[in-house]
Amino acid sequence: MDEPHAMPTIGVDTRVSSSGWADELRASFALAWPLIVAQLAQNLLFTTDVVLMGWLGPQYLAAGTLAGAFLIPFQLTGVGIVGAVAPLVAQARGRGDTKAVRRIVRQGFWVAIAVATLLIPIVLSIRPIYLALGQDPHTTELAESYMQAGFWMLYPVLGIMVVRSFLSAFAATRVILLVTIIGVIANAALAYALIFGHFGFPRLELRGAAIATGLVNVIMFLALLGYVVTHRKLKRFHILARFHKPDWQRFFEILRVGLPIGLTVAAEVGLFSVAAILMGRLGTNETAAHAVALQLASMAFMVPLGLGMAATVRVGLAYGRGDAEGVRKAAWTAIALGVGFMTLTASLFLIIPNTMVALFLDSQNPDNATALMLAAGYLGIAGLFQLADGAQVVAAHALRGLSDTRIPSFLAILGYWFVGLPTAYVLGFVLNWRGTGIWLGLATGLAFVAVLLLARFAMRQRLGLLKGIAATA
Structure with a gap:
């Protein structure tokens, strides 16, 4: 059952060191592109719900948006924590340690269950928290109905991340893409049926949207898990064997690596949430313009995010097998790809901002003139921080491949909350x-974090981040 030197290869062969930069480029791209498309598709899950909730009416849309704004930061924090499974599995695979792979994944599920259980009481407190913040009581009540119907989706969402991390470490990313696309289609159909009461289903409105999204996440989790336990090369890991047996060393190792990742995600998401609140103080046009520019920037961000996920795996594999040169090539290749793509999007944001924002706001409607003008201006600034945004996210993921998460988390909090936010407030x-x-404050915070994380990776040897490789040597 334990075969430490018989590691199966799925998809791209990532067991051996790349012989050159071109080989690393091909391996990284092959691993990353399904993750990139899957991230874009994942965004469509909530986007589909937003569109359908909008058909119910403005108050339902506002309530659904409030519910999402409350749930998603906690959900992403949990996803960040269990995402530690990816670098740890990649390192174990690099070492050829089958037993460690199985134990890490099994304890990843334990961590997912524990984190979801701890988050549920918080997300169910949405009503008193929003009322204390002065939100409309009726809208808050509707938002609470969404949360009460869908709080349990945290379990399958975090479970999906554990399985995705395992599959990514073995370059089996195409199945992630396929399952995610099927999930988007299924969610659209099921949400439509449950929200409006079509095809013989009851009309559940916002509760229907939450139930549909939760059920689709269960289906996606079971589909990915089923693939792992039946695939001829992956089932040999027996990731569910002796599931009841604790392995506290692995459990706390995941928390040690994952908690700082979760804090980093919370810091970044929180920064943009506070920025939205600050925009709300300026007026409706500013808020609408901010939403449009942020949506375009977020879509572009999915590409370096996917590349970062691939960098975590590639760096982790090289680190696990004691290959310092492989670490260098994997990280800088992903960073170059991420910055290169963001150079393209920055050019589009700077050259044709009016065309891009017109995709979201009707330029023929005179009531939208001010919001369009503001959105185009914000998008131009977003173009300026595209390079920094791409660099910081890939650099952070590359450091995660070395299990270096605590100091990067501190640097992210410092940059976002003690540089970016004060700058945004003072300038705004x-x-x-x-x-x-x-927006200039946001750009300043991102640039600050990017410089520090890139410098930290560049100084990895001097800072002792490759001590595992030195010990192996």
Whole structure:
């Protein structure tokens, strides 16, 4: 059952060191592109719900948006924590340690269950928290109905991340893409039926949207898990064997690596949430313009995010097999790809911002003129921080491949909350640059974090981040 030197290869062969930069480029791209498309498709799950909730009416849309704004930061924090499974499995695979792979994945499920259980009481507190913040009581009540119907989706969502991390470490990313696309289609159909009461289903409105999304996540989790336990090369890991047996060393190792990742995600998501609140103080047009520019920037961000996920695996594999040169090539290749793509999107944001924002707001409607003008301006600033955004996310993921998460988490919190947010407030409100100042603050925070994380990876040897390789040597 334990075969430490008989590691199966799925998809791209990532067991051996790349012989050159071109080989690393091909391996990284082959691993990353399904993850990139899967991330884009994953975004469509909530986007589909938003569109359908909008058909119910403005108040339902507002309530659904409030529910999502409350749930998603906690959900992403949990996903960040269990995402530690990816670098740990990759390192174990690099070492050829089958037993460690099985134990890490099994304890990953334990961590997912524990984190979801701890988060559920928090997300169910949505009503008193929103009322204390002065939100409309009726809208808050509707948002609470969504949360009460869908809080349990945290379990399959975090479970999916554990299985995805395992599959990514073995370059089996195409199945992740396929299952995610099927999930988007299934969610659209099921949500439509449950929200509006079609095809013989009851009309459940917002509760229907939550139930549909939860059920689809269960289906996606079971599909990915089924693939793992039946695939001829992956089932040999027996990831569910002796599931009841604790392995506290692995459990706390996942938490040690994963908690800082979760804090990093929470810090970044929180920064943009606070930015939205600050925009709300400026007016409706500023808020609408911010939403449009942020949506376009978020879509572009999915590409370096997918490349970062691939970098975590590639760096982790090289680190596990004691290959310092492989670590260097894997990280800088992914960083170059991420910055290269963001150079393209930055050019589009700077050259044709009006065309891009017109995809979201009707330019023929005179009521949208101010929001369109503001959105185009914000998008131009987003173009300026595209390079920093791409660099920081890939660098952070590359460091995760070395299990280096604690200091990067501190640097992210420092950059986002003690540089970016104060700068946004001073420029936006003290100097009265309004929304432009807020966006410049966001850009400053991202650039600060990018420089520090890139410098930390560049100094990895001096900082002792390759001590595992030195010990192996």
